[in-house]
Amino acid sequence: MEGGKEKDAYTKACGIIEMDSSDLKKLGAWRNTNVRVTSKHGSVVVKAVEATQGPHPGLAYIPMGPWANSVTDPNTYSTGMPTFKGVPIEVEIAMNEKVLSSVELVQKKCRGEI
Amino acid sequence: MTKTIPDVVCPFCGTLCDDLEVEVSDDGKTIVDVYNACAIGAEKFMHAQSKDRVKRPRMQQPDGSYKEVTYDEAVEYTAQMFAKARKPLMYGWSSTSCEAQSVGHEIAEKAGAIVDNTATVCHGTTLIAVQDVGIPSCTLGEIKNRADRILFWGCNPTHAHPRHQSRYSIFPRGFFVNKGHKNRKVIVVDPRVTDTAKMADIHFQIEQGRDYELLSALRVAVRNEPLPDTVAGIPKEKIYEAAELLKSGRFGIIFFGMGVTQTLSKNHNIDEAIMLTKDMNEFTKFSIMAMRGHYNVTGSGQVLGWQFGYPFCVDLSRGFARYNPGETTSNDLLRRGEVDAVFVLGSDPGAHFPISSVKKISQLPSVCVDPHITPTSEISKLHVPVAFVGVEVGGNCYRMDNVPIDARKVVDPPEGVLTDTEFLTRVNKRLGELMGVA
Numbered sequence: 001m002e003g004g005k006e007k008d009a010y011t012k013a014c015g016i017i018e019m020d021s022s023d024l025k026k027l028g029a030w031r032n033t034n035v036r037v038t039s040k041h042g043s044v045v046v047k048a049v050e051a052t053q054g055p056h057p058g059l060a061y062i063p064m065g066p067w068a069n070s071v072t073d074p075n076t077y078s079t080g081m082p083t084f085k086g087v088p089i090e091v092e093i094a095m096n097e098k099v100l101s102s103v104e105l106v107q108k109k110c111r112g113e114i
Numbered sequence: 115m116t117k118t119i120p121d122v123v124c125p126f127c128g129t130l131c132d133d134l135e136v137e138v139s140d141d142g143k144t145i146v147d148v149y150n151a152c153a154i155g156a157e158k159f160m161h162a163q164s165k166d167r168v169k170r171p172r173m174q175q176p177d178g179s180y181k182e183v184t185y186d187e188a189v190e191y192t193a194q195m196f197a198k199a200r201k202p203l204m205y206g207w208s209s210t211s212c213e214a215q216s217v218g219h220e221i222a223e224k225a226g227a228i229v230d231n232t233a234t235v236c237h238g239t240t241l242i243a244v245q246d247v248g249i250p251s252c253t254l255g256e257i258k259n260r261a262d263r264i265l266f267w268g269c270n271p272t273h274a275h276p277r278h279q280s281r282y283s284i285f286p287r288g289f290f291v292n293k294g295h296k297n298r299k300v301i302v303v304d305p306r307v308t309d310t311a312k313m314a315d316i317h318f319q320i321e322q323g324r325d326y327e328l329l330s331a332l333r334v335a336v337r338n339e340p341l342p343d344t345v346a347g348i349p350k351e352k353i354y355e356a357a358e359l360l361k362s363g364r365f366g367i368i369f370f371g372m373g374v375t376q377t378l379s380k381n382h383n384i385d386e387a388i389m390l391t392k393d394m395n396e397f398t399k400f401s402i403m404a405m406r407g408h409y410n411v412t413g414s415g416q417v418l419g420w421q422f423g424y425p426f427c428v429d430l431s432r433g434f435a436r437y438n439p440g441e442t443t444s445n446d447l448l449r450r451g452e453v454d455a456v457f458v459l460g461s462d463p464g465a466h467f468p469i470s471s472v473k474k475i476s477q478l479p480s481v482c483v484d485p486h487i488t489p490t491s492e493i494s495k496l497h498v499p500v501a502f503v504g505v506e507v508g509g510n511c512y513r514m515d516n517v518p519i520d521a522r523k524v525v526d527p528p529e530g531v532l533t534d535t536e537f538l539t540r541v542n543k544r545l546g547e548l549m550g551v552a
Binding site for chain 2 (some may be wrong): 003004005006014026041042051053054055056059065066070072073074076077078079080081082083084085086088092101102105106109110111
């Protein structure tokens with residue numbers, strides 16, 4: 001994070017979704033498969049990894065960053081704070097899609113290309 | 115030969131560790147190594163040295179690429195943007211010094227801007243709750259010397275504040291807790307089995323978003339009133355056991371983080387946590403503290419507080435200070451399209467705001483003042499690199515417990531690179547000329 005957000009290390013650290021091994025099994029995905037995460041508010045491709053701080057079946061975790069913010073709920077309910085946590089999502093395997101870098105992702109989303 | 119600079123303050127998280135030692139080359143220009151810091155803090159110091167660092171402002175071209183411009187042109191663009199804008203947003207103010215924040219607020223008063231800091235997506239809801247019910251708090255030193263009951267709620271300091279536990283909360287030997295962690299009992303509430311939870315005596319793996327219920331249940335349990343069989347996925351026996359454990363301590367502290375501020379219920383979660391602290395004071399001494407994350411975000415709240423009376427989202431567009439979370443907060447303003455220019459300093463909304471807000475920033479005249487290349491700098495119309503505060507320039511900053519500390523300069527910035535205070539002062543002067551005020 002402090003090493004440069006345009007670098008690969010940031011994508012590897014934050015362009016992921018941590019899923020419980022039972023959820024990965026249900027999805028039929030191997031560890032480190034690219035998946036598409038979709039919520040009511042958007043969609044993004046990230047890499048599915050096994051939960052490092054689990055078990056937490058039914059719960060998935062995307063670290064703070066532009067990937068998480070592509071699917072979070074922007075509604076603040078008059079507090080100024082978007083509802084970053086507890087967003088219902090769907091996960092599907094997207095083996096052939098690429099996890100974009102933070103800068104690419106934000107630029108493409110802003111230009112309306114994805 | 116190298117020389118070692120002692121007692122350096124780390125500019126990464128709100129813990130502001132002040133015992134770093136930085137080894138610099140003899141000419142004082144490069145950092146050779148950093149001692150005592152956590153991995154993230156050390157990385158911040160070393161990143162300032164990276165070869166691919168941007169050293170001059172860059173203006174976005176119509177095709178989306180960036181072209182280098184001079185600082186004079188950057189000052190002119192920024193001042194013109196403020197002069198033309200009817201309601202500009204000035205966001206960020208965390209990775210910078212209180213001195214720079216103060217100059218920024220002068221600009222905001224001239225331009226009729228809205229000043230909001232990163233608390234808006236961090237502990238903003240905490241600040242709302244504090245206004246609702248007050249806050250019984252203390253300093254980190256008191257926790258180190260006295261606390262024997264530690265409750266981490268919705269925070270994971272092992273990853274986010276790596277040295278917090280070893281310096282203040284779990285491991286250090288204090289005056290009244292002279293056996294260190296053996297004197298302390300730790301409770302962690304988190305829906306995941308975090309690395310902090312792995313160190314705890316009791317871990318409540320709470321159902322996501324049920325913090326309000328569990329906090330209420332604890333308030334019931336400390337009074338020995340009846341509870342339903344399970345609350346938020348936790349059996350009632352465990353809740354009674356935790357309540358007894360907390361009551362049996364001599365000095366307790368609740369640390370809370372994004373797990374409660376960003377989930378639904380938001381400020382009401384914190385209200386309840388503060389009320390639990392108040393209740394606990396019937397039995398023993400208890401305090402509560404927000405795990406402020408971002409370097410000097412606490413300082414921004416302080417400076418805004420003493421200058422305008424409000425800790426974040428201060429609206430100066432009417433010529434006097436207004437504050438109304440939900441109306442004058444960055445994400446609400448951006449989503450509703452109510453601002454016509456965006457100025458970002460020392461923060462990265464491009465990565466940390468919901469994408470719908472980021473899209474709005476990219477469509478507006480925008481300036482990003484940041485030493486790093488970030489998603490924000492890459493969608494802004496102008497990117498102004500500045501010296502790293504806390505590494506290449508000193509300045510005052512506030513720790514998470516509201517203790518002010520002077521950060522120390524370690525090395526010189528690259529030649530010709532301005533500090534953020536210098537850049538803001540020049541913008542302020544030029545804006546004064548444009549608007550015909552001193």
